Amino acid sequence: MTFHRPITPEVVLRDLSRSFKGKTVLDRVSLEIPRGQFVALLGESGSGKTTLLRALAGLDDDAETAGHFQVAGSTSVLFQDSRLLPWMSVIGNVTLGLRRPDARAAALEMLGAVGLGDKTDVWPSTLSGGQKQRASLARSLLRAPDVLLADEPFGALDALTRLRMQALLLRLVERQRPTVILVTHDVEEALLLADRILVLKDGRIAEDHPVRMPQPRRVDHPEFAGLRQTLLSSLGVETEAV
Amino acid sequence: MTDATSEGNFYVAGRAGERSPAPPRSGASAVRLTPERLPAGLRLLGPVLVVLAWEAASRLGLLSPATLTAPSTALATGYQMFSDGSLLPHLLASAGRAYSGLFLGVLAGVVLALLSGLTRTGEALIDGLVQIKRAVPTLALIPLVIIWLGIGEAMKVFLIFTAVLVPVYINTHAALRGIDIGHIELARTLGLSRGEFIRHVALPGALPGFFVSLRLAVALCWTALVVLELINTQTGIGYLMNRARDWGQTDIIVVGIIIYAVLGLVSDAVVRAVEAKVLSYRRSLGS
């Protein structure tokens, strides 16, 4: 980046706790994320990743919540299931609720950028899983959010499609520079994409690793293997066996 | 919704297997879980056989015309009534009653379902009432409605209206209430206004349920008519059949039955065609 960015944090959590029916899921989480940072959130299943993301997205506000959080700016959520409305064409889905005069032109441009230029007018049910997720990504990014909240957006895709989607996400994020919080199960995905990797454990942030490898990243970078080991063992996976 | 249908049901769905010419694995043929789709005309096989047996029984003298006329006689009678113009006024009278009751009932059912499905006040005011009406058979209202509206057309249309209203309300309301929670969350994260949510999410999501109710309603309006046309009228298919009973004209009775059947089938086919067009986004779902 050549121009100067303010370093005021865009996402702030102060002792954020959240519980469902008395069961504590998030336990006094404190966190600051500077504007434009790409954060990956790792953690075992049930550790509260989705809960944290949904809190930031303003969902589940019926849960018992303590502490506070602040998101400066607009957010957009990328769900694991693409959540396209089946009764709307792809472009209708992508522009849904968009209040700008050039919505259609911008949507066409964005659909082109995600490789769906020839699918703008079809029903979502005719798309493959990867294409649906591209449409969903286009819908999110078209809003030019300040913060992109993504919950395992590529979790259901096959390995090859996932690699392509990761590259696509990286390309588009570099174009728009939103702050990104990406929940993932995939340590390698985190290592390939993120500037910073958090590990959530028992409702708290147990680890916080900066990732300084330059993009594009390669799995044979020395830092990659080391960090991968650290992360896997903190997720309770025996690295020898992997 | 979208994901489960695109992958989960793939092998169960009948047509998907036919389209992709995948060779059977390891020699053994794949197990079919659902019967193969019937070619269009074959559905008529049963009815055609019954009609043929009936005709044969009549011709062989096993079935006296006083009990049941032969289908060929009924057809001839029907054709004659049609060409001499004696049938059409009755047909129009019946259709007028059935469809005005249907129209009013569907309209009111949808409006009430929207009020009750989209607002709390509406639900508090309306839902209990319709549930009570649901428990009361339409025919049980006849005496009261006759006192209120007399024995003329208004009474007949009103009773069809109430018969139709209930299933339309129940199904449409349930569809509005059963809206996908994922879609609600999506609408929230996209910042949709309430109006946009209703227009783009709630209403389209409820359309399949509405069409289910419409098909029920179309069948119901003709059913109710049969009974209602026994009461004080000089017009209508029901009246024709009732009079034919007094004269022992089983051919006219069969003509009436055929007309009801045809009208029921045609109405259902029309609703299904509209449904297929409006819900065309589902056609690609493989089932």
Ligand SMILES: Nc1ncnc2c1ncn2[C@@H]1O[C@H](COP(=O)(O)OP(=O)(O)OP(=O)(O)O)[C@@H](O)[C@H]1O
């Ligand atoms: N709405 C809810 N009501 C009750 N319990 C909930 C609710 N949402 C989450 N939980 C509970 O909170 C815990 C954390 O769930 P969460 O979905 O945040 O985990 P996760 O880290 O995203 O897991 P995964 O990797 O499997 O997606 C789980 O024990 C879950 O059962």
Ligand SMILES: [Mg+2]
């Ligand atoms: Mg989760």
